[in-house]
Amino acid sequence: MNALKEPTLTTTKFILVTTQRSGSTWVIDMLNSHPQIAAYGELFLDKGKGSPTWCGGKDVTFWNTYFEEVQVPFKKTIKSLFIFKYLNHVYSPRSSIKSVGFKLMYPQMERFRRELLAYIFLNKILIIHLIRANHLDVILSQSTAAFRGVYHLRNSESTENVKLHLNVLQLVEQLQQQEEKILQAKSWYSKLGLPYMEVIYEELVADCRSFNAVLSFLGIKVDATKLSSSLKKINPKSHAELIENYDSVRDVLQNTKFCELLR
Template identity: 25%
Template sequence: MPELYFDQIRYLSLTKIPWVTLVDLIRKSKNIGESTYSFKTSKWSPLPLRVVLLTFVMIFGVYVCSVYLKQISLQKYPVDISFSSEKTKLSCNSHDIPPEEIPYVHFPQPKTFSRTECSCTPVRYFALLSMQRSGSGWFETLLNSHPNVSSNGEIFSVKERRSNITAILRTLDAVYALDWLSSASKNECVAAVGFKWMLNQGLMDHHKEILKYFKSKGVSLIFLFRRNLLRRFISVLANNYDRRAKQLNGTHKSHVHSKEEADILAQFKPKINTAVLVSNLSQVESTTADCLKLFNTTRHIILYYEDIISNQNVLQQVQEFLRLPVRNLKSRQVKIHRRPPSEQILNWDDVYKSLNGTKYEHFLHQRDYVT
């Protein structure tokens, strides 16, 4: 009898029935129990209690189910939110894209404009890694002559953008989200977006974090260097001089668009310090090798300025590398230093003696321009 009594209390308390009703039920069940176990004959039937208990069980079951369903709906909501940013990518995935290409295919959703009908046009991310006076400015104009390419220039020439890794990554995010506004910005149907990054603009200082970013975002790298480091050195010295002299009507120009302007800038002949010439060339060579080593695990292509000039197929290879429809790329820029080194260096004899017999001797005779 006591066990039955307490079981009834425990069960009915779980149903959250008002206490007044609960007490009445307990009293009734107690009296029923006493009548059941008494030696006196009773005509009481247990059917009413069973009906009441069955009703309570049904009510409690409905309550439990409603609470459970609410919990499920609350759990599902954040899952939908977490996948909302991927809806466009999932809906735009094409069976024509090979599995190995998927990491390099993107469907950005810019905040500054809507891609509208081009929202499912895949976009490739790229970065052009180079050094000053290696033909990167000219090469970038070739890229931007393609109707589906936006190469946004030397964005990290501004020191604030490379002041720390946080600023660098924030800038990269803006570029690859198509929210970076520049003269090179194309319409919403761009198929390849990137920029030009000089090795001395924070790239080597934060190479670990940047490499991780490139690989996680599927950024393809284009390395552009110059084989003839002596010619590059001439261009660096001449450009530094014009930065001070401003030979073109008081304006400094790193690149020109007419032969007349090019001839004016080419009149300057730098005097090279031969005491440090070999070490300078060696340092540039070492920096180039370090860059290739640090970023060789990325998807990349290695180009040389001289090869682009002498072989038009190189430009086709670049477009194929970026998975672009091949076009005839053009640039309005005019090369400044077209003469051989012997006619462009003030102390040519000293330079010749300094490099003759070294591994850089071939720079004295090598040409990179075909007239």
């Protein structure tokens, strides 16, 4: 991101809420590539240290690091005050930047609900809810990342191919849990009374112009063609190539509402 200069008068503030393995790292990367947007990764990551390295801006430290560096007595008793100060720092106006935001996972909102809700209401934070519609892809991405120990890849990087064996006895329940998690979040966030937008990951991947609606929501001149990211999918193969017991998975999903998730 560009060096800080004279601040602009107004800055649109947003959070991108989602769950793990929903393409949020790529989306933040894309948004941050726009010259008028400063987008950051999981600033409230549970064990985040230093500054985010995998996506978005790098000029803001994680909340954990910020709070550790606070040198005042009894700081834990006034932790809420420092969360507000931290968010003011994150959202601080800067030259040429019209919109600032960061990624927030569902559990992170739960952990800091009181402070974050107070802040987003007082500051009218825009909410972008990123949803990965294919719940099976979420499970496969989780399994692949855990198997490899690699959660993100850049275009210049490569890694070993994998064949995943899914537990068909638990698969339908896992898909239901993923669906319920998203539906609960949709209901909760959409009822906050704040500017709210749902974005489908698959639609963004299929056509970059789908980002135009997001940019418009952020008050940015529509030009999604300027967005870019060097991140690539960790599972580019078809399900038949990726899933070792594909036939068994297909059979167990055949008479369920999840049968259309197979690609």
